[in-house]
Amino acid sequence: MIRFLLIRLGSALVVTTGVVCIVFFLLHLIPGDPVEVMLGESAQPADREALRHELGLDQPVLKQFQTYLSDLTHLDLGKSLHSKRQITAILFERLPYTFMLAITALLFAILIAFPLGLLSAIRKESLIDRSAMGFAMLGVSIPNFWMGPILILIFSLWLGWFPVSGSDGFSSIILPALTLGTALAAILSRMVRSAVLEVLNEDFIRTARAKGMTEWRVILKHALGNATLPIITVLGLQLGALLGGAVITETIFAWPGIGQLTIEAIQQRDYPVVQACVLVISLTYVLVNTMTDMAYGWLDPRVRLSE
């Protein structure tokens, strides 16, 4: 078990280092002079030099990287060029909103996907199955930047049930969470269906039926219970798509999370903030994935023994 954990931690560490490197070099991909791009062509030479010095761009690249790493270990991500505030402080304000949105979307997805996938698996090839899988196909094909506006049009503008945007109370999270969660619900329901179908062919299901268990208990306890493990791993991976999708969803609904911050920062050419956002979102994803991996290995000995 310890060996398994160490291997997982090691590879997470390598990935984290790689992500940090890529994010660092993003700033160096800006075509032309980054300082000019950030301040505009009309900036005074003195201001340019000041910013160049503040960002450390007057140092050799290797030295810049060293400073970046050492600042990072102190959780110092620098200052926003736009608001002049510490980026870490801004992130702490925004992150709770993104987590709240992501978790609500995840709950939505699970609430839709499990019943749907389970029903389709039990009634394979029936009308329910076909319409559920049709929904799943549709769900992955509707992009969130279209689904969002359409939901706003129907439920906010025409019916007036939910606010158009913002983050006031519970009713304002419904539409963004639905927008963000639909694709995941679609993917997840397909997965639940195939995982349950696979388990239904196992010998222990036949045994459970043979000893006279009710069909519902067989399905809920034996089939779903055993199908859940593979679903959890994929759920961890899909959380990445959720975090990435949050960038667009938050922009549509003016939801004050880290995704909206990313786009704002890109528009304001506030590149240190862009770097920080990309770093934090990606590292969250790495963390979640490593944890799901470990949980999986802990719950299912076959996984850790095959390493």
Added chain:
Amino acid sequence: MRHRSSSLIFSSMVILLWCGLALFGSFLNLSPDQIKLEQILTPPSYHEWFGYDDLGRSISDRLITGAKTSFFVSVWVVLLSSIVGTIIGIIAAWRGGWLDLIIVRIIDIFLAFPGILLAIALAGILGPGINNIIIALTVVGWVGFARLARAQTLSIKNREHIQAAQALGTTTRRTLLRHVLPLIMAPLIIEATFGIASVVIAEAGLSFLGLGIQPPTASWGTMIRDGTRYMLVAPHMVIAPGLALCLVVLSVNMLGDKLRDKMDIKES
């Protein structure tokens, strides 16, 4: 069974229409940028099926131009990333050792950026424009192909006919091109099909965020973005490009599913 084939016919027709409009749309004598002030925000009618936008431009003409944008971006991105990814994946699996170790790590690192986040950051930093979109999406897209090509190559690397070819003194390049590549083609083609669908969404998404295709060039993403400002008075501005986008993505995904089913059957 009839249900299956009808969905296949439907998706093939949508895809053919999309490709046809993208390739030959310029012969239709369109005027996607022509402004008719008296037609501003006019809803769909018998003469103009999709209505006019906020500047009085014909939405159907802009939809067709948008089809061209999404088609070319997705074909370029999938072409470039499948070639780059497949070469890297095959080499990693074939050579093995430290090279493979490094490539696998690099793939893991790229996969650590969730969804299109890296593409958003790259497009934001490189600046808008069709070339930068293609670069940003290729940087993100090659990884999937590399991982798949590597796994597939590993699984067939030790087959007899490949070892025989090597033993007979065939050059490595020839072995890889003539004996390995054809065997791993099927899953790569399926990956490429789904890749087209996700690049169509990604291009529209970047354009929606204002990081992609710049006005006045039409893109379904920018059309949706422009439409959101007039949703209450002219919902057709959002609905039309979104429907076009969904139809294409849905059809490509359906085709991919069909291909996957078909090729799986062959394998078993």
